[in-house]
Amino acid sequence: MxxxxxxxxxxxAVGVAAALGVVLLxxxxxxxxxLVVVFLTIAGHFFLLAAEFVGVVQVLIYAGAxxxxxxxxxMLTQNVQQGNLPNxxxxxxxxISVLLLTVLAAVFMDTxxxxxxxxxxxxxxxxxxxxxxxxxxxLAKLLLESYALAFAAAAVLLLASIIGALSLVRER
Amino acid sequence: xxxxxFLILSAVLFCIGIYGVLAxxxxxxxFMSLELMFxxxxxxxxxxxxxxxxxxxxxxxGDASEAVLQTLLTGQVFALxxxxxxxxxxxxxxxxxxxxxxxxxxxxxxxxxLMSR
Numbered sequence: 001m002x003x004x005x006x007x008x009x010x011x012x013a014v015g016v017a018a019a020l021g022v023v024l025l026x027x028x029x030x031x032x033x034x035l036v037v038v039f040l041t042i043a044g045h046f047f048l049l050a051a052e053f054v055g056v057v058q059v060l061i062y063a064g065a066x067x068x069x070x071x072x073x074x075m076l077t078q079n080v081q082q083g084n085l086p087n088x089x090x091x092x093x094x095x096i097s098v099l100l101l102t103v104l105a106a107v108f109m110d111t112x113x114x115x116x117x118x119x120x121x122x123x124x125x126x127x128x129x130x131x132x133x134x135x136x137x138x139l140a141k142l143l144l145e146s147y148a149l150a151f152a153a154a155a156v157l158l159l160a161s162i163i164g165a166l167s168l169v170r171e172r
Numbered sequence: 173x174x175x176x177x178f179l180i181l182s183a184v185l186f187c188i189g190i191y192g193v194l195a196x197x198x199x200x201x202x203f204m205s206l207e208l209m210f211x212x213x214x215x216x217x218x219x220x221x222x223x224x225x226x227x228x229x230x231x232x233x234g235d236a237s238e239a240v241l242q243t244l245l246t247g248q249v250f251a252l253x254x255x256x257x258x259x260x261x262x263x264x265x266x267x268x269x270x271x272x273x274x275x276x277x278x279x280x281x282x283x284x285x286l287m288s289r
Contacts, residue, residue: 012181019185022204023192035204038185042211045178046251049222054251058214061255066207066262073200073266077273085197087282093194097187104183108176115175116225116244119233127229131241132222138238138245139252146242147249154256161260168267 004048011048015041032070039063050132053139178219185212199269199279203262210258214251221247 018037025031039062046055116128131138143151185208192205226243229235273279 008177012177015181016184016188019188019208022208023188023196023201028198028201031201031204035207038208039211042215045181045215046218049178049218051218051222051248051251054214054218054248054255057252057255058211061259062207062211066259069262069266070200070204070207073203073269076270077200077279085280086195087197090195093191096194097191100190101183101187104186105180108179108183113175113223114225114230115223116229117174117223119225119229127241127244128222131244135245135248138242139248142242142245142249143252150253154253157260158256161263165263165267168264168271 007044008048011041011044015045028074029071032067032074035070036063036067039067050128051135053136175219175223178223179216182212182216182219185209185215197280197282199272199281199284200266202281203265203269206265207258207262210254210261214254217247217250217254219247221245221250 015038018034018041021034022031022038025034039058043055043058043063046052046058119127189205189207189209189212192208193202196202196205221244226240226246228240228243232240269279272284276283
């Protein structure tokens with residue numbers, strides 16, 4: 001457990017520092033590269049949470065595809081040297097995010113979570129062992145049985161977004 | 173404390189994202205902050221799925237059948253769908269940014285004021 005805690009705090013510190021860099025750095029290209037670091041630390045958290053399939057998807061889609069798209073858009077708009085300027089909402093934005101963070105943290109600490117580890121006897125630990133042993137197999141069954149309709153809708157959404165993006169950027 | 177530390181980390185990332193969306197002028201930085209918020213929510217969903225007992229588990233104590241165990245993975249399914257929606261959103265959003273850049277020669281969203289005239 002101690003080893004996992006060390007990994008958690010390491011990933012959390014790197015992730016939060018990189019996330020601050022994403023929004024605060026003047027150089028947008030460096031900010032985009034720091035965004036990749038954030039995505040990779042989140043993938044590390046997924047592995048800690050026994051969600052290995054979601055972790056791999058995170059690396060492939062977020063750290064791979066989405067960050068490449070963002071860097072491409074940066075290059076196409078040729079605006080890197082202009083930098084990452086703040087607007088007039090600087091102080092309200094800080095206030096809103098700090099306020100929201102306080103409220104969220106208070107709610108998280110105050111809520112009486114029904115935790116798996118609080119289940120009576122050996123039940124909780126045993127359940128965790130069985131349920132999270134082979135999540136890829138179970139996720140495949142869930143996606144293609146219980147959530148088959150949402151799965152198909154996601155495919156249609158991706159197709160629609162491909163067509164939409166193509167028609168948006170087409171030269172007239 | 174195990175669940176709460178993940179949730180608070182996700183809240184911190186989400187709030188950094190909100191700051192970026194509200195206070196930055198470059199449209200691409202706004203998109204990167206949106207992605208930060210998406211991925212923070214994904215982290216919360218996966219953490220919930222790992223630590224919180226689902227209703228079906230609470231209703232059938234001692235039952236380790238597949239149907240009950242699969243309810244524990246709902247958060248991971250949510251995370252996958254969030255990732256799909258984020259991918260669709262970023263493709264369309266960057267398309268809009270590039271179209272905007274073509275017509276205005278800038279990605280400064282304070283210049284996106286066609287509707288306010």
